[in-house]
Amino acid sequence: MTLMEIKDLEVYYRTLNGNAKILNKINMEVNKGEIVGVVGESGSGKSTLGHSIVRLLPYNAKMNGSIILDGVDIVKAKDQDMYKLRGTTVFMIFQNPLNSLNPVKTVGHQLMEASMIRHMKEKGKKKNDEKELYKESVNALKDLRIPDPENVMKRYPHQLSGGQIQRVVIAMALLLKPKLLIADEPTSALDVTVQAQVVKLLKQLNSELGTSIIFITHDIALAYVISTRIMVLYGGEIMEDGPSENVIKGPLHPYSKGLISSIPSINKREGRLKAIPGNPPSFFNLPLGCRFFPRCDSSMDKCSKEEPILVEKDKRRVRCFLYE
Numbered sequence: 001m002t003l004m005e006i007k008d009l010e011v012y013y014r015t016l017n018g019n020a021k022i023l024n025k026i027n028m029e030v031n032k033g034e035i036v037g038v039v040g041e042s043g044s045g046k047s048t049l050g051h052s053i054v055r056l057l058p059y060n061a062k063m064n065g066s067i068i069l070d071g072v073d074i075v076k077a078k079d080q081d082m083y084k085l086r087g088t089t090v091f092m093i094f095q096n097p098l099n100s101l102n103p104v105k106t107v108g109h110q111l112m113e114a115s116m117i118r119h120m121k122e123k124g125k126k127k128n129d130e131k132e133l134y135k136e137s138v139n140a141l142k143d144l145r146i147p148d149p150e151n152v153m154k155r156y157p158h159q160l161s162g163g164q165i166q167r168v169v170i171a172m173a174l175l176l177k178p179k180l181l182i183a184d185e186p187t188s189a190l191d192v193t194v195q196a197q198v199v200k201l202l203k204q205l206n207s208e209l210g211t212s213i214i215f216i217t218h219d220i221a222l223a224y225v226i227s228t229r230i231m232v233l234y235g236g237e238i239m240e241d242g243p244s245e246n247v248i249k250g251p252l253h254p255y256s257k258g259l260i261s262s263i264p265s266i267n268k269r270e271g272r273l274k275a276i277p278g279n280p281p282s283f284f285n286l287p288l289g290c291r292f293f294p295r296c297d298s299s300m301d302k303c304s305k306e307e308p309i310l311v312e313k314d315k316r317r318v319r320c321f322l323y324e
């Protein structure tokens with residue numbers, strides 16, 4: 001069952017150099033209970049996609065198209081409807097998690113508030129059992145392996161380290177139990193053992209409550225570990241989208257192939273990783289034709305002249321003339 005449907009989404013940023021179209025005709029669906037890994041190099045538009053879904057884009061952004069989530073079109077919704085939606089319908093763990101916390105309230109206050117909001121939604125009334133809210137909040141911090149959680153509850157966000165803040169925001173997500181969770185590089189500030197624990201907790205949230213997750217990462221190997229579907233973005237466009245297993249074991253798009261061959265593997269004896277040569281395009285100077293063609297080792301004549309469309313192929317969507 002579809003939880004969210006994005007149609008023809010375009011996002012522009014107005015800048016001193018003119019308008020830059022960062023997302024181009026994004027069409028995608030997220031089903032209930034699905035974990036979609038959105039992958040691509042830095043600057044491919046991943047965070048912009050996440051910010052569009054919670055409608056927390058910078059002041060210089062403009063959106064076209066529609067994002068229907070739980071029956072509401074986020075592009076056109078009134079601000080008051082967005083307030084209602086954020087939290088228990090959709091929640092985003094930002095790449096800079098400090099943005100999700102209120103600097104003048106303690107961590108404990110904010111976590112207990114998140115827990116209370118969820119109880120209100122579930123039972124339709126205010127839950128005032130402070131002890132219960134406190135216990136739930138401390139347990140969420142314990143789940144994230146935060147040492148001395150009672151002490152962390154008393155602190156203000158600026159008194160915590162980057163890794164602790166990231167875990168507090170993930171704890172908030174676990175307490176809110178939203179229908180759709182957008183996690184933007186949620187493990188990048190964490191060490192490997194905590195990373196693994198976060199992945200386990202997110203998977204648990206998904207399997208126990210059917211929470212849909214959009215997991216944004218530049219690391220396609222991490223996307224494979226957590227997601228059921230992988231969507232590859234490049235230069236603000238979907239290049240490939242399909243079941244994780246198929247995308248990883250038999251990538252169709254040359255860009256997906258490049259991302260996969262740059263995964264470090266202990267089994268690779270050759271020593272050196274294959275990096276994709278060149279850099280992603282500037283949004284002010286996009287190549288004619290396919291956006292990936294200047295870096296592509298399978299490019300043909302027409303790739304520099306015409307833009308390929310996204311076509312269906314083997315349970316997948318792919319944007320490449322090799323499959324048209």
Ligand SMILES: Nc1ncnc2c1ncn2[C@@H]1O[C@H](COP(=O)(O)OP(=O)(O)OP(=O)(O)O)[C@@H](O)[C@H]1O
Nearest residue numbers: 013015022041042043044045046047048049058060
């Ligand atoms: N407020 C803004 N004004 C102008 N351009 C912006 C703004 N925010 C982001 N951009 C540009 O939009 C492009 C896409 O950025 P975005 O953060 O969505 O990419 P990303 O794939 O999430 O990259 P990263 O992993 O580095 O965050 C980049 O070229 C970035 O410089």
